[in-house]
Ligand SMILES: Nc1ncnc2c1ncn2[C@@H]1O[C@H](COP(=O)(O)OP(=O)(O)OP(=O)(O)O)[C@@H](O)[C@H]1O
């Protein structure tokens with residue numbers, strides 16, 4: 001901002017000029033020449049100074065009124081509207097620009113929320129419609145008890161899926177506003193050992209072997225439960241997208257001031273053009289037809305890692321396998 005155009009400078013300039021003129025007048029007319037009309041001249045001078053002061057302050061309040069009436073017209077429905085910049089490059093112009101920047105940020109956040117709600121509605125619509133039509137078909141004619149049992153069992157599976165999706169969606173929504181009071185110090189090595197045990201149980205059915213190499217006593221500050229779920233999402237994927245008799249390696253090491261977690265699988269891998277999208281909400285790869293999922297796992301994981309100031313990356317080769325690496329700063 002140019003200094004000469006700032007309001008503070010203008011007011012200060014007016015104040016100094018007033019003092020100088022008044023001082024000059026007093027010395028010149030009262031003490032030296034002792035003019036007869038000095039009282040009138042002084043009155044006139046004061047009037048001019050007051051007028052300049054009034055105009056300056058009037059302009060300032062007018063700009064503020066103008067700014068606030070523009071702000072009043074902005075609501076959640078027209079967040080793309082912006083305040084027209086004031087002609088003067090002064091503090092009020094600066095306030096208007098800062099407000100426009102705030103609107104930019106709010107606009108992005110609102111658009112993201114709307115997109116999120118639209119995605120969720122879309123995801124929930126299909127399974128609910130499927131459930132409804134299966135009930136309709138069932139009611140169409142009389143069925144045996146066994147048939148009814150089967151339909152109810154299928155419906156329970158479907159509602160379980162819906163519940164899982166809903167839980168994931170809530171997880172994702174809340175991951176952006178963590179309760180800071182729940183942030184605490186915990187043993188990451190212990191958490192990784194627990195994750196490995198869960199992985200071993202989950203992998204039993206597919207005869208996938210789980211190897212692990214976890215160094216002990218790595219302490220970190222964060223949300224233990226949530227981080228556990230985030231890591232479990234990667235383990236869950238590793239198991240889901242690795243064929244029978246495959247292998248998965250889970251490791252935790254310390255490198256400089258970072259904790260590095262890697263989860264490596266010998267699964268189907270991820271195509272190059274898919275890698276950039278796998279952390280997006282509701283994104284599912286092309287080869288997932290036979291595997292249940294909503295495409296939310298990695299989006300949740302990434303958000304959770306973000307609130308721990310960590311980073312996640314993936315290296316993958318189709319038909320060879322994938323390696324997910326997470327790095328957390330320890331200090
Ligand atoms: N280890 C992996 N091997 C191969 N593909 C993977 C692996 N992990 C993720 N992917 C791909 O990334 C996509 C997104 O994964 P993400 O975990 O977000 O969703 P999902 O597993 O499909 O569903 P959800 O996790 O919600 O149950 C998957 O659909 C899959 O195509």
Ligand SMILES: [Mg+2]
Nearest residue numbers: 237293297298
């Ligand atoms: Mg997943």
